[in-house]
Amino acid sequence: QVVESGGGLVQSGGSLRLSCAASGFVLDNYRIGWFRQAPGKEREGVACISTSASNINYKDSVQGRFTISRDSAKNTVYLEMNSLKPEDTAVYYCAADLHRRRTYYCNRISEDYDVWGQGTQVTVSS
Numbered sequence: 662q663v664v665e666s667g668g669g670l671v672q673s674g675g676s677l678r679l680s681c682a683a684s685g686f687v688l689d690n691y692r693i694g695w696f697r698q699a700p701g702k703e704r705e706g707v708a709c710i711s712t713s714a715s716n717i718n719y720k721d722s723v724q725g726r727f728t729i730s731r732d733s734a735k736n737t738v739y740l741e742m743n744s745l746k747p748e749d750t751a752v753y754y755c756a757a758d759l760h761r762r763r764t765y766y767c768n769r770i771s772e773d774y775d776v777w778g779q780g781t782q783v784t785v786s787s
Contacts, residue, residue: 663688665755668781671745679740679781681755688731689713692758692767693738694774695729697751697783706769707753708740716766723749745785752780 667679681693692711698704708719708729717729728741738755756774758764 663755663757663776663778665753665778665781668753668783670784670786673745673747673785673787675745675785676741676743677745677783679742679753679755679783681738681740681778683736683757686757686759688736688738688757689733690762692761692764693729693731694756694758694767694769694771695738695740696754696756696769696771696774697749698754698780699751702751704754704771706771709767709769710738711765711767712763713765718767718769720769742783745783747785747787749783750785751783753783754778754780 663683694709695707696704710717710729726744730739755778757776758774
C-alpha cells in the first residue's frame with residue numbers, strides 16, 4: 662500500500678511537500694504518479710516519475726512550480742509544491758503501477774496505476 666501525508670492549509674504563494682510512503686513493495690521498482698481531484702472536477706494527473714527517475718513529466722499548469730522526486734532509502738516519493746495557487750486546492754493522491762516493473766517512462770493516466778493511497782487534502786487560500 663501507499664500512504665500520502667503532508668497536506669494542509671497554506672496561503673497563496675506558499676509551499677508544501679507531500680510524501681508518498683510505500684509498504685510491502687519497493688517504490689524504486691515502479692513508476693509513481695501524483696494525481697489530484699478538486700470538488701466537482703475530474704481527477705487529473707499532476708506529475709509522474711519512472712523507475713530510476715529517468716523520465717519525469719508534469720501537468721502544464723504545475724510545470725516549474727512542482728517537483729517530484731524519490732528517496733530510495735526511505736522508500737518514499739515526494740511532491741514538492743511551490744508558489745501554490747488557489748486552483749491547486751484538491752485532494753492529492755499518489756499511485757503506483759505494480760503491473761509494470763522497471764518501467765523507464767511514465768505517464769499521468771490514472772487507469773495505468775493500480776495501487777492508490779487514501780489522499781491528502783491541500784487547501785490554498787487566496
